Each structure stands twice: as C-alpha cells, then as structure tokens.
Amino acid sequence: MQRIINFILRYRNAFLYGFLTFVSLVITVRSHSYHQSKFFNSSKWLTGNVYNLSANVSSYFGLREENTRLVQENERLRKMLFNSNVDGPESIDTLSLNYEVMSANLIKNSFASPRNYITIDKGEKHGVTQDMGVITTKGILGIVENTSNNFATVQSVLNTKSNINAKIKNTNYFGSLVWNSEDYTVVQLVDIPRLVPLVVGDTIVTGAMSSIFPENIPIGVIKKYDLNTSRSFYNIDVELFNDMANIKNVYLIMNKNKEEIEALEATTANE
C-alpha cells in the first residue's frame, strides 16, 4: 500500500496531466458529434460582455458601410412593396403573420475553424430561443444554438455540424446544405437527384421542409457541380451571397407555428 501511494505521489504530475487531458478529450470528442456545450459557450455573462464591449468600440469603424447596406435593402424592399398588391405597411394584419422578425448585432464572428459559432447581442430577455433562424440582408447565416439572458450563440452555416434544407430556386428539388470546412465562401448542397437540369449560376434558396426558415431565403449561386461516387446524386458547390467575414447586423426569424408543427410531427412519428 505504502509503495502504491509512493508511486502515485512520485508520478502525480503525470497522473494530473493524464486525468485533465482525458477530461478535455472527452469534451472535444463530444463536441464533434453532439450539440455545443450548454454551460461553456460564449453566450454566457462574462464572455458575452467582453465581446460586447469590444464590439461597441469596433462597430464604429464599419458604420458608413453598414448604413449603405441597410439603405440598399430598404430600397429593394420598398420596390417590392410598391409593386405588390399590398396597399402599404399599415394594411398588414400583424395577427395573421406566420413569422416574427427581430434585429440583432453580431458581437463575435468566426469563420476560420471547422466548427464556427457566432455570438449575437440578443438573448432570452428579448425572446430569443433555441433553433431560431438567423439571416442577414443578403442571405442565410445560421441557427441559434444556445441562449443566455442577454446573448445567444449561433451555429453558422460554416459549421461541419450544420445541415439546412435548401432547394434550387423555382423548382421543388431540395437537398441538404452542408460545409466541408475548406473555403469560407463556398458551401455544399448534396442529395440533389441526377435528373435535375443544373446550370452554373442558378440560385439556391432555403426549402420549405424546415420549420426554422421561411421558404425562398437566398443562400447563394451554383459555382460548380459534379456527380457523387454513386453517380446518382449531385455534389454542388454553392457560393454564398453573404460575405461571412464582414457581418454586423442580423435578423432573427421566429416561426409562430413552429410549436404546432413540431408537436404534430412528434405525434406522427410516435404512431
């Protein structure tokens, strides 16, 4: 017994190293396949506030550019509004809307690692919940993964765990949007059947199969495509509309019917 204790004491550093490494390796491997850790993420009080402080300072440098982008979007939306059958913003019946939109600022961006998470400055206090869709003026950005009182982390489309339903615009052929972690301007659309006629430059938009995003939110254009190894589905490279390295303002989308849809799907799956 004495010798065992002596042995442990002699190699205590090695044991300590082994133990701590084991713990962190378990966490690492888990983070590769499961959701982000609920307790340790950058939406928490300390990390969120540090990023918020830094974003408060650095956001001044991009104000002019950001302003132009927002005015351009307003211009586009005005054009759509005037050319549609709706009489004006006042005539929209807010009770019958399916989607609610909320704006937020990005306080931490990341696009260089294989699993990128983005932190935004809206949290539970403002009504943000898990699995809300996040878009920018140009296109899709990601899905809310964890929330704290004042902040939330977003799983970016540039995340190897991300899997979003997408389709080719004006058709009903849909596939899954994934990322191979090689280039932050290009994501991959898989599971599009071989018989679909494709052209480089076709627009890819979100599909109707998800309860997170509304249909027809722009994602990107087809950059190149080829058949996969089984030669029955396409692997399509999609160039994103968003410049993932330069994002300031984002919109959160809340589907008001989401709970109903999910409850219905759950009962159907159980039967």
Next chain:
Amino acid sequence: MNSVIFLNGFRFILLILAQVLIFNTLNFMGFINPLVYVIFFYWYPIKANRAIFILVSFILGLTIDIFSDTLALHTVASLTVAYTRPLLMRFCFGVNYEFQNFSFKNTTPIQRLTFLGLLVFVHQVVFFSLEILSISHFVLILKKVFATGIVTLVLCALFSSLFSPRSE
C-alpha cells in the same frame, strides 16, 4: 513570491484578452489566427511547482476555449505543452537546466528561439490535429500547422524581445 504570482496573473488575463479580442479575429490570408498565448508557457517561472503549472495551463486553455467556442481544443494543446515543457527544456538547454542558478540570461538566443519554436510546434500540432480530427485531411492539418506556426513563432519572438522580464 507575491510579485511572481501577480505578474503571472496579470499576464494570464492580458494574454487571454489579446488572444480572443485581437488574434482570433485576425484571419490573416483567410485562415491564419496565430495562437500567441503560447508565450505564457515560455515566460512561466522555471522552478515553479509543476502540478500548479499544469492546473494553470488547464484553466488558461479552458478560458480561451469558452471564449472562442472551440471547447477543449485549446485545453488539450495547453496541457500537452505544459507537461512536455521540462522535456523540451532539457533538449534545448542541456543539463544546465537542472542547476539551481539556471536562468534564461546565460543561454544563447538560438537556444531560446529553438525552445520557443518547439513549444509553438507541439501546441500547433496537438491543436490542429484535434480540430480537424481526420487523417484524410492530413495535408490540411500540415498546411495549418506550418502557416499558423510560423506566424505565431514570429509574433512570440517579437513579444519575448519586447517585454523581456528582467527580474527572473
């Protein structure tokens, strides 16, 4: 003794802030984010308790992981660097390092640079292997290790000459 704790605590916080607020957002050439906090392991007192050193490195790695949402990658890399540091020191400075009066002052700059380079190399290899965790992406790991490693080494060498500690 107190000044040593204070100095290292101060460094600890400053390096975390520098890493998460400046160097993690650098994205030089699209993907190079130098991991400059490795210099903490270079500056840490040589004669200090090893168990505490390993614990401190665990906390350092974990804090950076929480900030950058890369849970436990930085932790494993930091732990490995902290554990292998005595080995690397013996390799770089020879038996001199075992003596009581050893300090960085009576080593050559080449020895110090080799030591720093090895610390950075061990850290990068562990970090990127775990980040990508796939043998089929071996070339990608190699590319990231060397590109980021060289930038990190240059920055760390600059830092070590800019803020060289006098009292230790």
